Amino acid sequence: MDDLAGFLRTRRSRVDPSVVGIPADTRRRVEGLRREEVAHLSGVSVDYYVRLEQGRATQPSEQVLDALARVLGLDETERGHLYRLARQRRRRAKAPSGQLRPELRRVLDLVTDAPAVIVDHRLDVAAGNRLAGLLYGRQMPGFNTARHIFLDEAERGLYADWEHCTLDVVGHLRLAAGKYPDDPGLATLIGELAMGSQRFRRLWARADVRARTHGSKVYRHPLVGLLELHQENFALPDASGMELLVLSAPPGSPAEDGLRLLNALGSDKPSPANGLPMTHLS
Incomplete structure (x- = not known):
């Protein structure tokens, strides 16, 4: 790879x-x-x-x-x-197991005012809290952010900084491919993205690598509008190869009001994080 x-x-x-x-x-x-x-x-x-x-x-x-x-x-x-x-020629790292401890799911449930997800090195969402499900409109787990960004054209508008997001995704997957060159699941994902997205093929050929630990993320949600959030990535202290991603809004900001409204709009509906695939809340 x-x-x-x-x-x-x-x-x-x-x-x-x-x-x-x-x-x-x-x-x-x-x-x-x-x-x-x-x-x-x-x-x-x-x-x-x-x-x-x-x-x-x-x-x-x-x-x-x-x-x-x-x-x-x-x-x-x-x-x-x-x-x-x-x-790599001397020692090829084995891909992480991706096993998620039950305690981590409980930690996610404690985060109520900010979208939070746990992703593996392939960008598969292993778990997400309720607000993350409402933000992405997707069932969690069972959702890959790379596919969502590159292959789901109907959802592309969710990412106000879509082009920047694609750079981050490709840079992350390049790093993962360098760490785990023998991971068949990662190879399959990269092949699928290359087949389905011309932009992915073009960016992949550049061989750029990125390790993003924090930064801004801007979403354009169909119900609550623009959400300018700050993302922090926390590598989990085990051999799972997973990261906790938390999207927070500055206190008193329009984004904080937007997250509060999104939470309220979904309060009387089943949460997509609990099994309801959802493109729009209606």
Whole structure:
């Protein structure tokens, strides 16, 4: 699903030669750096670097990886991804079991004023509280946020920042593919998204990785309007590979009023989190 060779090629193509001291040349036929330029700047032989990009090289040392990360201008997330890809030949991590402890479901039920979900590395929702079900209009569990964003065109309007959301999803799945290259469920999901979405194919080919731990999320709910929320991601302290995502609204904000209204509108109806698939509350 992912490999060191492809990642190096995409990163190399994005480096501005002038940033690393190479004069501009109008006759350049490649985007970014040439292979021999990366090799020279990293202190490795051209032959060895070519073999790295062809997937034929032996396990690169930490010194080589550090040099490549520096030359290619990798950020912290990309650097970690590079190291994982390089280690895959020696040790391939087993995909997490995804088992959810009952205690965590009780914790979700305690969160009443903010949508909260628990997702695994494939972005499958393992559990969600009542308000999350009302926000997404989906039964929980049994809902994959990547499919929802890329393949469910009828629900695309829910995401006011849809294009930004797609970047986050692809970046997350790229990281997951680097961590768990032998996970058949993840491979199936990526194949399904690639078959069903041209935008996913285009973004996947860029090989960008993202590790989002917090940030803004903006929704356009059909009943309560615009909800400008803040998302916090909490990695669960076990081997499940899951994260708790909580969407909160600033006190006194229109978004807080919107969540309160959404909660009230759903108070006399069965919650989608308890088994009612719902596109609209009516």
